[in-house]
Amino acid sequence: MVRPPRPPPPPKDKKHPKRRMNSKKAVERSAYFARREAAWVLRQVLQGDARRRATASIKSLVYGPSVRNKKATFALVCQTLKYLPLMKDVLTRTKLLTCKWKKQEELIFVTAYDVLFGRDIAMTGDVEKFLMRHKDALQAALAQLCSTQKFKHVEDLLLKNQNPVISKPRYVRVNTLKMDVESAIQEIGKTNKVAKDDMVPDMLVLPSGVDLHDHPLVKNGSMFLQGKASSMVAVALCPKPGWKVLDGCAAPGNKTIHLAALMKGKGNIIACELHEERVKVLQDTIRRSGAPNVDIVHGDFLDIDTRDPLFAKVRAILLDPSCSGSGISAERLDHLLPSFSKGHDVDAATSQRAKKLAAFQRKALAHALSFPEVERVVYSTCSIYQTENEDVIKSVLPLATSLNFELATPFPRWPRRGLPVFEGCKYSQSQAEHVLRTDPREDMEGFFIALFVRKKSINSSGKMIRRNIGESSSCSTPKNHRKRKRVMMYPFCRMLRMWSYQALARQIPTER
Template sequence: MEEQRGAVGVLRKERGSEGIRKCPRRRCSSASSGVHKISDIIGLVFRNKKATFALVCQTLKHLPIIKDVLDAATILNAKWKRQQDLIYIITYDILFGQAVSLVGDAEKFLMHRKDALQTALARLLVKKNVKTPQDLVDLYRIPEVSKPRYVRVNTLKMDVDSALLELGQQNMVEKDNMVPDLLVLPPSTDLHNHPLVTNGSVFMQGKASSMVAAALDPKPGWEVLDACSAPGNKTVHLAALMRGKGKIIACELNKERVIRLKETIKLSGASNIEVLHGDFLNCNPNDSSFSKVRAILLDPSCSGSGTASVRLDHLLPSNAAGHAAGVTDTERLNKLAAFQRKVLMHALSFPAVERVVYSTCSIHQIENEDVVKSVLPLAASYGFQLATPFPQWQRRGLPVFEGFQHLLRTDPVEDGEGFFIALFTKRDDKNHSEKQATCRNNSKSLARDSCTE
């Protein structure tokens, strides 16, 4: 079965990528969120996307139960334990899904032990003092908050009012009160197969994610660098904000994600985006290729903790049965923060750049306020200061340093996603230019007294 084999690959990718996530990286937010976002992450395209998506999400929802059943049944030897993703998928189908075809060794192995699996499930229900498998699922479930659905109008193809009119024929739609090209729809709205989505006239993109490019606010005709661009939703948003004029350099290191990035660009109709397959840290700020870059969007790899509930991360093995909720890997966060500081310092060093946005979909101070605070001396030496994106937004940064009120946070519960945005803008100070030049020649040091203010 194609969707079963495809689901195994997706599940393996999901379970293997718990550590570091690139945003936007949404997984199984609900059955209506669509497998399209899964393929955004892994760069795969299945003929039967909906069936694959449903199988992956249902397996993830039942994963703690499946693991307990397999442990109790004691039927797996070392060979099958090495193929646990396939075992999880087939076990889900045997216990909760559709009839299993005896097409492979794993299917035959488990079907011959179906009685043992069903007996283990029955005993688990008794042990947990519940009546149905759904009751077991509910034990592991994070309460779901009803959130509106957002779509961003791709103004390269369609104006906002026209999109509002067309979507309003079947849905209650209104304009967002903050992001001009964002529309708000009821929580249950499913637009994955809507013509406006499939032809790239609108993108299914959350409000917090849409605020990132809007905060950078690039002008038509500018040259802009998107430092970590795949899957490309923010990249093509930049193109729309620039009305297709100027130039966007979209930098992406991962080969598979470059393919996905190019697909997003093609869907958007943007013609002013140049894809650079390479490491942003290897981009020489003094190279003539970047001499006209005036703005940089930096959305680096992060923990993804602000979108964990949307992606059902609480159902992945590190948060499943036997693991305490909310436990974080300090070493992993420290490594992420070190990388984030490095790329932010690099972004600030481009001579012609006037605006830099640093964003994450993390709730952790170490990836957000601490990163920003650590680069402030260097930023000041280059003539940058913190500015206030969306000043009308109520949730600001944590009060851990002077100027925290310039930072922007969204809350994963109240706003649906936990994002962080910091905007650096360059002061218009001609007398500062000489000091800037001196500091660039010593950019590896953050502690030069002559370079701080």
Template structure:
């Protein structure tokens, strides 16, 4: 009995230690798999040059449980990826089974060679741990070939300095007012209001808010200043119908909904299936109830369809090179950046992006009841910004649009490459820590008797510029509009002066 009692006490004394070890192994096991999933999306997007989202946005999505651990593991694996690939190539230890899980292999090899995590759990971990000596030998050979003594020296050759910028958070007025958010955040941080965007708050750099209750429950969104300026520039009013043409991940979408005080309707258009899921998560977190998701190609929406006859504002933030936010997005960790493609995007890719952006902006201008269109990019390249706007100005004028100046007090304006470019807005990647571009096109139709007329056909209505009505024959860019004007056989197309 005494012996049995002593054995029990001994076991009880060891048990907490075993529990801690088991918990550490279990936590590391799941963290590696979460990191591998994120890494797969990141690398596939980088390979196609069409990212689903930034590294940060993917890691901090609701589906990732251990956000801090996963973020650190993804970043460190990417930081060492060029070494890891060379080591695996030299070691020649992977069979076809493990090559199919290459992202998980990259994460585990990082842990074996450079990390401190426990590796006794998991088949992949056991497979690679048994070959630890081979991996370390291959690493030594690689360092010698590159003529460096340490891994730190080798990594330093590829490093880009970190960008230190204030932490901006946008208060989600659908759930919380600005003053209440300030009171709550001031309990831990120094907080001040932004001088430009009313619902934006500024906190010191380097603050991690991802686990803060206000972020978790959607009361505040971590959104940069330049990004927050886009929806504010659009200036949607409560009760309007607004179309967000390229919506995911949805931060600007829910900002529009908040500016509209949850009244009216926001149509959130997104083509990519995976990005639609992220959009749904963002909308759910925001608490917005006036957003309708369109899983569709914006370019294929019929602007004269009755479904869009009440759309009064369009936010167009299309795919772009992302050159203005490369450092913020951690793009310097991506393989394409190391290969020299991300920093100076190749001319062919930029031309393709600009062609798409131009088509999207022309299409946005064709919606008959639209009064305000914001075109924005997170690019520093003229070809995606001023050149796109300049190319559509003749068409915009024929529809009755003109450039207006968003945030007149902002000093950095568009490049002086055409008359009127001073109405455009730019943010600088060095001075403002982000490179953004915003153009605001406005159509004033308060006095339509002079410049505009409304067509009516078979119960369907729209607005058309009298300049367009007078054109014979119609230019190629306008012919599509006239082909889309609804006409049934035997129906009469009539025009009448009216105020809208």
């Protein structure tokens, strides 16, 4: 992935080492690089949107390490996306977007917005100078567009082209590995109105629009900006201190470190992530949190050999696999994207992409249930589609029942439960009441949570046992464990995986 250009360091002056550029030059230089960083972010989200593929959200791209001038870049990206149809219309009328500039069209869009509606500052750079030479033509095209659409003022035209703004409270989760909740309330309460959440014990609720990205407690990992529904997932799993826990698809790591906090830093969490770039994000999240009990595995969750001593004693699994992200479109600012305004998401729930995601999700959930010592498995998505939620659970229920699992009810007081699609299922008539949904409008995020708990049985001697598959071996020693981390991270056993899924295929109906 090509990174946005970064500003070079200011020239050193031996006679005056603390001399700074004058304010005008500093503003001009800052704006120059903010436009290029905004163009880079714009290209990522527009390309992903055009391919209808999940990509990093606008916020995650802007607030990632690649972007220096975060506030200016974020504002430019959002404003350009708000008026992108208008900007395209103006540029089409002026015929300025020729082949020469087509490869830099995102920078053209960003700069054209700045030329027409941005701050009155000097423009440096080839693209800026080119558009400034044609500023009169751009303004004339904008006036013509106002006349055509029968608006007297440009401001009225801008209001017409705006997408609806979705406001939501600001949620922040206290990292209890570093700070207690009461101390966090006192510190945040100095500048903002703050309240405790009624469901998640370590979560605080602040007014909409509060920006905490640069807050010292967020930067040092004492607090994490995480949505309420996202934070409910780890609480639903409820791992005990001292357990061995597996996070199957861990990056960016917010749920992983929440598990560590709930376990009070005791026991062991194995955080599995396939993609190298996301592993780096996961490492950074764990480092900032100060979690002492997390080991990272760089590999495919589906390739884990459940009989490997490193994983044989796993007692709880959090599975938050790749999904459509349809439940967090507001948080991702997807309402600013072209596909949203065109209404392309009408049939997204039944698209080929959703079906492929659901197929992967079924395999991942079946694999999670197959670990010999696992007692609790949470399956969650940030999707609102039945295809990725209830349909996945229903298809895996036969396997879960054969392994002595049943659906439990996380957050019993939560009012929104699953869709009534389990009727007629021979395993249960009321499974929909066990699974949990959050609503994108009412709860600001659309999440789905299902909790599987392995039932216990009593043997002839009266001892409580669990019904497991296969024989488990003892955990590796710390010395062996460290050696594994230095080399790869676990052996792959594709033959076992093939055998498991051939058996699974006879129980789970395939998609048609």
